[in-house]
Amino acid sequence: MKENKYDDARFFEKYSQMSRSRLGLRGAGEWPALERILPDFSGRAVLDLGCGYGWHCRYAADHGAASVIGVDLSRRMLERARELHPDPRITYRQAAMEDVDFPAGSLDIVFSSLAFHYVRDFPPLAERICRWLRPGGDLVFSVEHPTFTAYGSQDWWYGPGGEILHFPVDRYFTEGRREAVFLGEPVIKYHRTLTTYLETLLENGLLLRHVVEPQPPRELLDQPGMRDELRRPMMLLVRAQKPLKGA
Amino acid sequence: MKENKYDDARFFEKYSQMSRSRLGLRGAGEWPALERILPDFSGRAVLDLGCGYGWHCRYAADHGAASVIGVDLSRRMLERARELHPDPRITYRQAAMEDVDFPAGSLDIVFSSLAFHYVRDFPPLAERICRWLRPGGDLVFSVEHPTFTAYGSQDWWYGPGGEILHFPVDRYFTEGRREAVFLGEPVIKYHRTLTTYLETLLENGLLLRHVVEPQPPRELLDQPGMRDELRRPMMLLVRAQKPLKGA
Numbered sequence: 001m002k003e004n005k006y007d008d009a010r011f012f013e014k015y016s017q018m019s020r021s022r023l024g025l026r027g028a029g030e031w032p033a034l035e036r037i038l039p040d041f042s043g044r045a046v047l048d049l050g051c052g053y054g055w056h057c058r059y060a061a062d063h064g065a066a067s068v069i070g071v072d073l074s075r076r077m078l079e080r081a082r083e084l085h086p087d088p089r090i091t092y093r094q095a096a097m098e099d100v101d102f103p104a105g106s107l108d109i110v111f112s113s114l115a116f117h118y119v120r121d122f123p124p125l126a127e128r129i130c131r132w133l134r135p136g137g138d139l140v141f142s143v144e145h146p147t148f149t150a151y152g153s154q155d156w157w158y159g160p161g162g163e164i165l166h167f168p169v170d171r172y173f174t175e176g177r178r179e180a181v182f183l184g185e186p187v188i189k190y191h192r193t194l195t196t197y198l199e200t201l202l203e204n205g206l207l208l209r210h211v212v213e214p215q216p217p218r219e220l221l222d223q224p225g226m227r228d229e230l231r232r233p234m235m236l237l238v239r240a241q242k243p244l245k246g247a
Numbered sequence: 248m249k250e251n252k253y254d255d256a257r258f259f260e261k262y263s264q265m266s267r268s269r270l271g272l273r274g275a276g277e278w279p280a281l282e283r284i285l286p287d288f289s290g291r292a293v294l295d296l297g298c299g300y301g302w303h304c305r306y307a308a309d310h311g312a313a314s315v316i317g318v319d320l321s322r323r324m325l326e327r328a329r330e331l332h333p334d335p336r337i338t339y340r341q342a343a344m345e346d347v348d349f350p351a352g353s354l355d356i357v358f359s360s361l362a363f364h365y366v367r368d369f370p371p372l373a374e375r376i377c378r379w380l381r382p383g384g385d386l387v388f389s390v391e392h393p394t395f396t397a398y399g400s401q402d403w404w405y406g407p408g409g410e411i412l413h414f415p416v417d418r419y420f421t422e423g424r425r426e427a428v429f430l431g432e433p434v435i436k437y438h439r440t441l442t443t444y445l446e447t448l449l450e451n452g453l454l455l456r457h458v459v460e461p462q463p464p465r466e467l468l469d470q471p472g473m474r475d476e477l478r479r480p481m482m483l484l485v486r487a488q489k490p491l492k493g494a
Contacts, residue, residue: 147394157404157413166398166404168413169394169479172394173462193460211458213420213440232397232417233420233440
């Protein structure tokens with residue numbers, strides 16, 4: 001997330017046209033599946049890493065969170081978040097998620113939507129998040145699916161007539177930097193295996209509560225391109241819980 | 248597993264030439280990764296579903312298991328297993344894994360190597376396994392990776408010169424029957440998503456202890472074709488534990 005594409009004016013303008021930017025949570029295909037695995041926010045201290053426009057911060061506040069901290073590297077994103085959701089329970093902080101720190105056991109819920117694949121090293125971040133969580137607290141995040149990030153181009157493989165043939169996978173066990181094109185602009189992401197995501201959480205003592213590959217909601221299947229989303233997994237949703245002491 | 252390709256003489260002969268058949272565990276590329284996540288077998292009651300030649304039954308017995316039941320649908324496989332490992336602690340039973348039953352709480356470890364992807368319906372099997380396990384007991388299994396089974400052919404995508412381009416993924420969220428070619432013979436397998444494997448275990452109250460995609464051991468990387476195994480995940484190894492009562 002130290003890369004800050006979102007403060008590039010042209011990229012930001014394109015991003016602001018995406019349905020997840022314009023419509024918020026209901027514009028994000030994975031939201032119904034993500035909402036199903038969320039913990040109860042009432043009275044909780046919540047952190048959102050890579051909060052973007054702040055839609056999830058707003059959701060947490062609207063569902064009773066006691067406090068919400070939204071962290072993002074992009075000044076433009078945070079300006080928009082403050083405009084859209086000027087809620088006194090939400091604090092926005094401009095920082096790379098690799099650089100923020102919180103007291104041990106001070107957070108009930110750490111949330112992150114589609115941001116961890118911008119982070120080069122997942123284990124140190126996971127270790128810090130586990131420290132910040134109180135016992136019984138939850139980490140919930142979405143990332144691009146390892147099957148989706150492995151090859152690098154994040155695009156289909158096409159036949160001679162331009163038709164989709166399938167989705168290509170390669171270099172799966174070669175973790176690290178990938179240069180994809182997103183909204184017509186080059187973007188750097190980091191591929192890592194499912195093993196690295198899940199075993200890192202387990203090594204840090206978290207209990208896996210959910211591991212879900214979201215499918216497009218049935219009611220959206222008739223939208224253009226949506227049936228192709230059944231052909232390969234694009235995202236991975238995880239909920240992991242820090243055990244209660246002595247459990 | 249109700250399909251019984253392994254009692255077809257020609258197929259069985261080819262299978263018996265594979266390094267995992269001739270050499271046992273050390274002939275299986277995933278074995279080092281699988282061995283690392285195994286629970287302690289000492290004094291345990293062990294079940295092996297789809298035991299094949301019985302190499303894992305033998306391993307469990309050699310590592311102190313009190314009793315081992317090896318289940319396989321193939322008469323030929325079990326004959327070979329009895330010849331290779333005539334251990335009084337091991338009992339072999341010819342049956343489909345969908346058909347066997349055991350008293351609730353009677354097993355400490357349920358193991359299965361590369362067999363669950365022959366089973367059409369995973370949830371009912373998982374439910375029965377969870378019932379058979381005593382609290383604190385473990386289910387450990389390997390399956391073909393969902394990324395590997397999705398497309399169906401289980402083969403690379405080749406360029407015009409016959410060179411490997413990448414591995415194709417398609418129909419990921421369309422679970423069910425796939426017809427692949429294994430050892431030159433058509434074989435029916437069942438594709439299911441990672442979500443189905445893991446969420447089914449979680450819904451049955453198991454704790455996920457390990458989720459690992461094995462990579463070829465470094466010392467084998469110079470064998471023909473082995474570097475290509477770094478290009479896509481072929482297997483998934485899972486260890487899941489039934490919680491102790493009250494935990």
